[in-house]
Amino acid sequence: xxxxxxxxxxxxxxxxxxxxxxxxxxxxxxxxxxxxxxxxxxxxxxxxxxxxxxxxxxxxxxxxxxxxxxxxxxxxxxxxxxxxxxxxxxxxxxxxxxxxxxxxxxxxxxxxxxxxxxxxxxxxxxxxxxxxxxxxxxxxxxxxxxxx
Numbered sequence: 606x607x608x609x610x611x612x613x614x615x616x617x618x619x620x621x622x623x624x625x626x627x628x629x630x631x632x633x634x635x636x637x638x639x640x641x642x643x644x645x646x647x648x649x650x651x652x653x654x655x656x657x658x659x660x661x662x663x664x665x666x667x668x669x670x671x672x673x674x675x676x677x678x679x680x681x682x683x684x685x686x687x688x689x690x691x692x693x694x695x696x697x698x699x700x701x702x703x704x705x706x707x708x709x710x711x712x713x714x715x716x717x718x719x720x721x722x723x724x725x726x727x728x729x730x731x732x733x734x735x736x737x738x739x740x741x742x743x744x745x746x747x748x749x750x751x752x753x
Contacts (some may be wrong), residue, residue: 626663626677627750634748637683640713640740644685648708651739652693652731653681653746654718662720664729665696673751676718676729680749697728704731715739 628634643649652666654676663675666682669692673682676695688710694701695718704716715734720727734742 626675626680628680629748629750637748638744640743642711643713646688646710647685648688648691648710648712648714649683649685650691650693650708650714650716651681651683651743652676652716652718653739653743654678654720655742655746656719662727662729664718664720666718667694668692674749676749679746681743681746682749682751684751693731695729695731697730702728702730704733706733713739715743717742 637651650668652668652673654664656678663677665675666673668684668686671684673684676682686708688708691706691708691714693704693706693716695703706714708714713736715736715738717732717734717739719730719732721730
């Protein structure tokens with residue numbers, strides 16, 4: 606019984622510890638939190654993570670096949686995209702989870718990545734959120750440096 610409790614306790618520490626990723630400058634973070642209109646002829650996507658579960662986990666995220674980097678809790682990525690079909694993918698426990706939407710020129714989109722329980726490690730999911738919710742959540746995060 607004590608071994609089970611110890612195992613559960615250690616798993617709990619693993620799920621709530623903190624992961625870190627390379628971060629952008631404060632200036633760039635603040636510039637993007639003004640939510641500027643995307644570059645002419647493009648749309649843009651903000652991908653953020655704000656879940657309390659799985660803080661020790663890093664999960665890769667891609668947009669239209671381009672790897673942005675690994676997420677950690679309370680971080681966001683920003684990526685200009687071409688209008689049209691858009692595919693956001695995140696690393697999960699056994700295979701990538703995906704979110705598809707049709708981007709419209711001049712629009713900012715907000716995608717929330719969340720961590721969910723898995724069989725061995727936490728998985729990750731994605732959801733498209735409305736602009737008001739997305740802006741509110743992005744303001745509580747910091748800009749991660751994209752893998753280029």
